[in-house]
Amino acid sequence: MRLFERLKSDAAEQWVDYTQHTFVEELGKGALPLACFKHYLVQDYLFLIQFARAYALGIYKSPTVADMRHSLEGVKAILDVELELHIEICERWGMQRKDIEQAPEDTPTMAYTRFVLDAGMAGDLLDLQAALAPCIIGYAEIGKRLHMMGCDKPDNPYQRWIQEYASAGYQDLAQGFESWFEDTSAKVLTEHRYPRVLSLFEKACRLESDFWQMGLNVTKAPES
Structure with a gap:
């Protein structure tokens, strides 16, 4: 069994809680209060x-030039595509870039991002990938599922968001990451090490769920 599928199976409860969260x-369904989505968008921008x-x-953690190029592509995808998508969506509702970039990080945002950075600092490339995988591959699964459900x-105010993560471009990016993850694991993963990788994956899934919940916890004030 490929590593990602094994992790998803062994962390099935956490994975479902994350990818099928109420948010x-x-x-x-297009029923999410806009205040919740806007708070999520701002925090997701800071998260990215x-x-x-x-x-x-x-x-820095990459053992080969090929690994370095994979990491670089991830940086470029975030800075050139995902951050701009957030700005595009936010501007539809009068939210400006400077206000978004100056917004304070919410506690779940800090908890998740510092966990990922710590996983990478304390471990090697595989540890970092295990902490990154739920976000990158999970959003592709969510986008594809919502698209398949129509x-x-x-008339869905969140159509643009769904279309982005269901797009061929994002699906290819996620598949590329998964292949890179599998290639790394083939070189360095042992059965003795697997529980640590699983623990990182499970924690990242729980922190993703907390991130969604952060959006739901926003006071649902009427939108103008």
Whole structure:
């Protein structure tokens, strides 16, 4: 069994809680309160800044030039695509870049990003990949599932978000990451080490769920 599928099976409860969280299901139905989505978007923008740093750390932790190039592609995807997507969506509701970049990090944002960076600092490339995998591959699974369910309809205010993560570009990026993850594991993973990798993966899934919940916990004030 490939490593990612094994991790997903062994952490099935955490994976389902994350990928089928109430936030995700309400977003798919178009029923998520806009205040919740806007708070999530701002925090996700701040999260991605730290994620870019984690990928940059991956360059340092990479044992080969090919690994360094994979890490670099991750940095570029965040800085050139995902951050700009967030700005595009936020600007539709009058939220400006400077206000987003100056917003304070919420506690779940800090907890998740510092966990990923710490995993990379304390471990090697495989540890960092295990901490990154739920976000990168999970968003691809969520986007594809919501698209297959027909959730990216014109009347869904979150259509653009669903379309981005269901897109061929993002699906290819996630598949590329998974292949890179599998290649790394083939070189360095042992059965003795597997429990640590699983623990990192499980924690990242739980922190993803906390991140969704952060959005739901926003006071649902009426939108103008």
